[in-house]
Amino acid sequence: QVQLVESGGALVQPGGSLRLSCAASGFSFSSYTMSWYRQAPGKERKLVASISSLGGKTNYADSVKGRFTISRDNAKNTVYLQMNSLKPEDTADYYCKAVRVTVEYWGQGTQVTVSS
Numbered sequence: 001q002v003q004l005v006e007s008g009g010a011l012v013q014p015g016g017s018l019r020l021s022c023a024a025s026g027f028s029f030s031s032y033t034m035s036w037y038r039q040a041p042g043k044e045r046k047l048v049a050s051i052s053s054l055g056g057k058t059n060y061a062d063s064v065k066g067r068f069t070i071s072r073d074n075a076k077n078t079v080y081l082q083m084n085s086l087k088p089e090d091t092a093d094y095y096c097k098a099v100r101v102t103v104e105y106w107g108q109g110t111q112v113t114v115s116s
Contacts, residue, residue, distance in 0.1 A: 001026050002025070002026035002027050002105050003023075003024065003025045003026055003107075004022055004023070004024050004096045004097075004098060004105055004106065004107030004108075005022065005023045005024075005107060005108070006020060006021070006022050006094060006095065006096050006107045006108065006109055006110035007020070007021050007022075007023070007110055008020040008021050008110060009093075009094060009110030009111045009112045009113075010112065010113070011113045011114075011115065012086055012112070012113070012114055013086075013114070013115070013116050014086060014087055014088060014114055014115075014116055015085060015086065016086050016114070017082070017083060017084045017085075017086065018083045018086065018112060019080060019081070019082050019083070020036070020080065020081040020083065020094055020110060020112070021078055021079075021080055022034070022036075022078060022079045022080070022081075022096030022107055023076075023077065023078050024077045024078065024079070024096075024098060025077060027098065027105065029074060029077040029098070030053055030054065030074040031053055031100050032053055032098040032099060032100045033050060033051065033052055033053055033098070033099050033100065034050065034051050034053075034070075034072055034079040034096065034097065034098055034099075035047060035048075035049065035050040035051075035096070035097040035098075035099070036048040036049050036050075036070060036079075036081045036094055036095070036096060036097070037094070037095045037097055038090075038092035038093065038094045038095070038112075039092055039093050039095070039109075040089075040091060040092040040093075041092075043092075045095065046061065047061060048060070048061050048064055048068065048070075048081070048094070049061065049064065049068055049069075049070035049081060050070065051070045051071065051072050051079065053100075054074070055071065055072050055074070058070050063089070064083075064090075067083065067084050067085045067086075068081060068082065068083050068084070069081070069082040069084075070082075079096060081094065083112070086112075086114045087114060088114045088115060089114075090112060090114050091112060091113050091114050091115065092111075092112060093109040093110070093111050093112075094109060094110050094111075094112055095107055095108075095109045
């Protein structure tokens with residue numbers, strides 16, 4: 001069965017760093033665009049970053065550009081989100097998404113809290 005399992009969420013202080021991981025299984029990972037979304041309490045889920053199937057193209061929300069880096073290791077079926085210079089407004093549940101044409105899968109999320 002298809003699984004996307006996020007990990008790496010934690011409580012960190014402003015200015016700190018975290019690296020989120022999303023481990024995929026049950027589908028052809030290297031054929032899928034991978035994305036990270038986040039959802040803050042009471043707010044809509046929003047795209048944070050995406051990376052093309054072979055890693056050649058990345059996109060970022062303006063709010064994280066220059067601070068976050070998305071990457072993938074197709075040999076490990078894993079996508080990462082390196083988050084630096086974290087701000088309180090980055091606090092959210094972070095979700096991994098796989099998409100290929102009409103098919104999409106979501107992980108369960110991992111919580112990131114940025115607070116002093």
